[in-house]
Amino acid sequence: MGWGDLGAFGEPSKETPNLDQMAAEGMLFLDFYTASPLCSPSRAALLTGRLPVRNGFYTTNGHARNAYTPQDIVGGIPDSELLLPELLKKAGYTNKIIGKWHLGHRPQFHPLRHGFDEWFGSPNCHFGPYDSSERPNIPLYRDWEMIGRYYEDFKIDQKTGEANLTQLYLQEALDFISKQQASQQPFFLYWAIDATHAPVYASKQFLGTSQRGLYGDAVREIDDSIGKILKHLQNLGISENTFVFFTSDNGAALISAPKQGGSNGPFLCGKQTTFEGGMREPAIAWWPGHIPAGGVSHQLGSVMDLFSTSLSLANLQPPSDRQIDGIDLLPVILQGKLIDRPIFYYRGNELMAVRAGLYKAHYWTWSNSWEEHSKGIDFCPGQSVAGVTTHTQEEHTYLPLLFHLGRDPGEKYPLSFASEEYQRAVEHISGLLQQHKATLVPGQPQLNVCDQAVMNWSPPGCEKLGKCLKAPESDPKKCSWPH
């Protein structure tokens, strides 16, 4: 989902009344970022509070490549990483993930081995359908075992876009919340739905209800579900005791636009890029009775802050034996403070850009290669900015491209290298960059090796369902990450 996909963020169809209401009752973050322009690394960062380059969710197969966890990936979340639910357990929380895990699908990476108590959802994206000989369909799990596969047992009609998955995920969330409330147990629910990820889908009752086509229908169903979850918290009388945060793991995928891709509002390019359209996210904090209604914050925030903020809410300390990139946002959310901190825009293990205050310096620019672009893969459709949305990897480390995101949120007008404003801002940002790089200890890269043998051929529980498939011979290779 993109920054511009919500009514509260200026989507011209304004079809998200529940999220807009959530914003009106809570706090809207206008300068909130994900930790990577792609899904898996962002989610790993959210749950560890650490940049992907630290927690291993990156590749070194090529320079500045985006990588994720397709089902032939060998790696996943290392045991050495401490995930938010692992820590929350110590404070008595019950932790549930509903939806896409995306931190590795092999047994050692299973979410229930990394702090979650319950799971309903899939380890990978809902790509498919596959024919089960070249590639198995993605399984859905309930807790330790699979309960079926996408397209086989959990239908997604590619022609009409109909699928009732968001409804299943909603019901699962409502039930979990009810159960926790009944047993008076604190809980962490990671509601990681994926209806706006291509192939986009929505339930029958939402199909055709939007001005924006199938993508808008999916947004409306998510919006409706969030309204129901918030209402449920209120009905159960626990809304003042429950902190809710809404955000996304990357900008709208413009490559899927207009039918399956959303809006990044006034920002440049989309998913896969380190321009604002790739990493600036819609974000709303909601906690009635605590967060003043109608708040708007310009705090530079990150999905990694949800790690630190959640720990703070549970009166826990973040681990002290490692670098945590997230910060505790409670002073921002509850007292309206602004905390000075930079935003780092990575692609793989290359630091592409840094934002401090309203200035953003690009040290590298790249959308994708000419070769990919010539195949019609375009992350910036209709948005070519000369010297900025480059199709060759352009190094600017000695003379960064600088933008003022207040005057120029669309990153279209680089500041003059000769200006005093440029000198001052770049000096400041380059200092932050040096400090960051000097203390950086990269994790072991997890997204380098792919092997068809590790795909979801025979997930645990497949025997009971008669859904085990025979894996081919192991043939580990470097994964191909073209952009």
Place this chain on the structure above:
Amino acid sequence: MGWGDLGAFGEPSKETPNLDQMAAEGMLFLDFYTASPLCSPSRAALLTGRLPVRNGFYTTNGHARNAYTPQDIVGGIPDSELLLPELLKKAGYTNKIIGKWHLGHRPQFHPLRHGFDEWFGSPNCHFGPYDSSERPNIPLYRDWEMIGRYYEDFKIDQKTGEANLTQLYLQEALDFISKQQASQQPFFLYWAIDATHAPVYASKQFLGTSQRGLYGDAVREIDDSIGKILKHLQNLGISENTFVFFTSDNGAALISAPKQGGSNGPFLCGKQTTFEGGMREPAIAWWPGHIPAGGVSHQLGSVMDLFSTSLSLANLQPPSDRQIDGIDLLPVILQGKLIDRPIFYYRGNELMAVRAGLYKAHYWTWSNSWEEHSKGIDFCPGQSVAGVTTHTQEEHTYLPLLFHLGRDPGEKYPLSFASEEYQRAVEHISGLLQQHKATLVPGQPQLNVCDQAVMNWSPPGCEKLGKCLKAPESDPKKCSWPH
């Protein structure tokens, strides 16, 4: 000002709390249009309820050219046109214009000869400063006579951007409203401020207060002023008896971006074009006690509707002896109805595009010529869409370019000519176009002839001020309208 310049419309600095509050208390129009991508024709359309091609505010000097009223223009609003204030007079209204008139500066075009009772402002844009020999500075009028000139008596500091004009215009508005309330007289106030038009300015107290630079400062001052005007209506106890509408006369001028140009949000290009960025406008209706708070309308609206709507509010009928393009929006505003009507996008006397429902068909595309573009004049910076933002005038009358503005508000993905959806939509729109063209009676074009002798050398009242300048010989020529 552009669609994307207000917080309520998703501007990422969210610095318009008063306009956002106005929207929260009133109705936000998401699909509201001006009648021309340029100022003078839009304003003529607003005050006559008629398209510029009917009321004469266009040129035939070239094909599909934008034209306005610089101070060497010979034409202006014809006497045959009936302006909103002329009609409101019949219902006892006192009419005042504060700010830019722009419907002709020669004596026969004076606003007090066209229905206004009072005027404080200028006949033209605040361009300058001029040296008074080649070109006089633009005068400001109080009612019939000039009271000074821009840059001479009404300072605009081009270096700092400081000018207190919006404050003068605000005070003038507050005083007028107080006077009318005291005398229990109904009034029409046309508050036509121009601080966001280049050269952009703001008062000292607003300079540097925005994240968006000088342009943002100007927006903030306008926002603050509107807040004060609404508050004043409330304090005087007449807010429930006063209909207020906020909108703009063209999209943000991206050619002035980023320092002096605003945001058109997710829309394509800016001022001067018939893409959405040139003509879709922010729009808010406010009338406490009548308009339900927090309303959002997808009604296709136009500045020309303000003519018909205002007449309706005053229980007056629109003239029946001519075609009126505006419609009465009261059923939309008060009862939430949706009225089926197309939007016509003109450039000069060429109908460039037509919108019906969510479909927009372009019959001609043109941003500007390669010649102009090569001089750095760019109405679509960073937004080139192949075959759409063309630099040659491209005719598509036999096979219009069709966009679905719900799925694709940015006009980046033309629908396939071969699709059923295309056939159906184009058939419908082409029917509307034919009907429109069949009944169109173009007015006498007013913006063809320019003459240096008619400039503001010696406006009425100049003698008292010692500010009369000698006009050069008359030398009428075709005005040059390059785009």
